[in-house]
Amino acid sequence: MRKIVLLLLLFIGFNGISQSKSELLDHYEAFYKEMRSQGDINGVISSLTHLNVLSPSKERKDTLAFVYMNNNQHMQALNTIGIEKKDDDSDLAVQVKAVSLKALNQPKRALEHFETLFARVPSAFLAYELADLKIQTGDNDGASINIEYGIANAKDDMKYAFYERQQPYEVALKAAFYHLQGLVAYNKDKNNIDSAIASIDEALKIDPNFNLASLSKQALESRKEKPEGQE
Numbered sequence: 001m002r003k004i005v006l007l008l009l010l011f012i013g014f015n016g017i018s019q020s021k022s023e024l025l026d027h028y029e030a031f032y033k034e035m036r037s038q039g040d041i042n043g044v045i046s047s048l049t050h051l052n053v054l055s056p057s058k059e060r061k062d063t064l065a066f067v068y069m070n071n072n073q074h075m076q077a078l079n080t081i082g083i084e085k086k087d088d089d090s091d092l093a094v095q096v097k098a099v100s101l102k103a104l105n106q107p108k109r110a111l112e113h114f115e116t117l118f119a120r121v122p123s124a125f126l127a128y129e130l131a132d133l134k135i136q137t138g139d140n141d142g143a144s145i146n147i148e149y150g151i152a153n154a155k156d157d158m159k160y161a162f163y164e165r166q167q168p169y170e171v172a173l174k175a176a177f178y179h180l181q182g183l184v185a186y187n188k189d190k191n192n193i194d195s196a197i198a199s200i201d202e203a204l205k206i207d208p209n210f211n212l213a214s215l216s217k218q219a220l221e222s223r224k225e226k227p228e229g230q231e
Contacts, residue, residue, distance in 0.1 A: 025054050041071050058090075065096045074100035085112050091120060102129070107136045124154040124173055131180050140184045147184065150177040162212055171207040178203035179213045186220065193224045 028050045035043030048064040051057070061081055068077035077100045081093050089097075098113035111133045118126040131146035151174060158173035182199035185192065197220050203213040 021054060041067065062090050062092045066092055069096045069100050074103045083109060085116065107133045111137065124150045124158060128160060128173065128176060135180065135183055140187050143184050147177050147181050164212055171210045175203040175206035175210055179216060182216065193220050196220055
């Protein structure tokens with residue numbers, strides 16, 4: 001008789017826990033939808049975190065990491081899904097790792113994830129990210145390949161944002177590629193400044209208000225004007 005009573009109590013207890021968990025899941029699902037509709041990022045993060053605790057899901061984890069990334073909380077994004085390269089990562093997870101590692105000034109680590117994205121679905125935007133990171137890591141030949149692809153595939157309506165000024169601005173993506181082409185030309189042969197300037201002039205021809213290209217051209221011209229042997 002005691003065994004029957006004990007089993008009955010255990011059954012009631014597990015059933016209660018199951019109902020409670022189900023109710024909590026329903027609550028946080030509704031809470032998540034409401035926070036999304038209100039555009040409340042902190043609420044979205046909170047609800048997704050609770051849902052992942054109650055019912056762990058790779059898709060939810062990727063979504064939570066993406067929300068962190070979009071909110072410039074890059075360390076939190078990477079703490080959520082890690083930084084390792086995994087063959088079974090979703091496109092969303094790879095994007096989060098690539099963008100967040102780049103934002104945290106980890107170009108070599110970011111590069112492998114951007115390479116994965118480009119291998120899955122090539123695009124001019126990804127080619128730009130790859131070229132930019134390869135220049136930073138000293139792979140000028142690799143950057144040249146991505147730049148050639150970008151110039152050939154960038155459409156006139158494609159824009160890229162820059163943030164070196166107080167007010168961010170956008171320029172034509174093709175102009176951004178020509179600017180990188182100029183930087184690569186200078187990196188490969190610092191005595192052939194004219195070739196680098198010619199590429200940057202192409203960028204400015206497409207987008208005369210390209211501030212970063214103007215600054216690069218001024219820097220190159222100042223180097224050209226210095227007497228030989230002076231830096």
